[in-house]
Amino acid sequence: MIIGGKGGGNTKTGLIFEGKTDLSTFLNAQKDYKVDNGKVYYKKKLVGRIFKKHGFYKFLEELRINWKDLISKKLLPDDSIFVIIANTLFVIECKFQQVAGSVDEKLQTCDFKRKQYQKLLSKANIEVEYIYLLSDWFRNPSYKDVLDYIHSVHCYYFFEYIPLAKLGLPVPEQK
Numbered sequence: 486m487i488i489g490g491k492g493g494g495n496t497k498t499g500l501i502f503e504g505k506t507d508l509s510t511f512l513n514a515q516k517d518y519k520v521d522n523g524k525v526y527y528k529k530k531l532v533g534r535i536f537k538k539h540g541f542y543k544f545l546e547e548l549r550i551n552w553k554d555l556i557s558k559k560l561l562p563d564d565s566i567f568v569i570i571a572n573t574l575f576v577i578e579c580k581f582q583q584v585a586g587s588v589d590e591k592l593q594t595c596d597f598k599r600k601q602y603q604k605l606l607s608k609a610n611i612e613v614e615y616i617y618l619l620s621d622w623f624r625n626p627s628y629k630d631v632l633d634y635i636h637s638v639h640c641y642y643f644f645e646y647i648p649l650a651k652l653g654l655p656v657p658e659q660k
Contacts, residue, residue, distance in 0.1 A: 508564045508577065509535050515649075516657040525566065527655045533568045541565055548609045555604045571653035573612040576602055581620040592617065592631050596638035616651075617642040 509520040512535075519526045523540065525533035536544055538561040545552055552559065564577040576599070580592065599615035606613055617635065619642055635642050641651070649656050 508566060512654075517655075518657070525654075531569065532654060533566050536562065536565045536567070538562065545605060548606075550605060550608060552605055556601050560598060560601055566652060566654075567611070568653040571612070572610070573614055573653060574602065574606060575614045575616060575652050577616050577618055577647065579618045580623070589628075589631070592623075592628075593634065595635055595640040599638070599640055615640040616647060618647055619644050621645060 509523070512518045512525055513520050517528045519529075520535060523535045524531055525535060534544065539559075541562055542552060542559070544567065562576045563579045565574055566577070567574045578595075595615050595617065599613055602613040602615070617640070621644060623632070623642075624644060632642060643651075
């Protein structure tokens with residue numbers, strides 16, 4: 486049931502969960518990475534673009550995609566990154582929980598949301614991956630069925646961190 490993991494070398498090569506995770510801040514802190522105005526550079530080479538919430542719709546405008554022609558309601562990603570070499574948009578939803586609540590049912594919407602993002606980006610031939618970044622709360626055995634479901638619909642989840650390699654991003658060399 487554990488996908489990813491945490492600790493050891495992984496903390497240097499993955500997006501670490503800190504309640505509210507910010508991909509730009511994390512990448513800026515990594516060796517050879519720089520994020521400038523949403524553009525992600527690795528060793529001064531453009532490798533991706535980060536979008537939060539409404540910023541994603543500016544990207545759609547650049548692609549000349551009118552979201553209203555394709556879906557009925559805006560989706561606002563917590564974080565997303567378009568990785569150029571992978572030609573893939575990775576939508577990252579952070580779910581932090583310390584007591585049972587409404588987040589439980591939100592986890593079951595990943596298939597629908599992934600398909601909505603795919604509708605939006607299909608004309609641009611951009612692939613979509615949907616990933617949950619979960620707090621340790623979701624390791625509780627009561628989440629086994631929903632975590633199994635997430636995988637069954639080709640979405641992903643990680644506890645506490647996401648490996649940069651999963652996002653198709655270069656992994657900085659370790660000293």
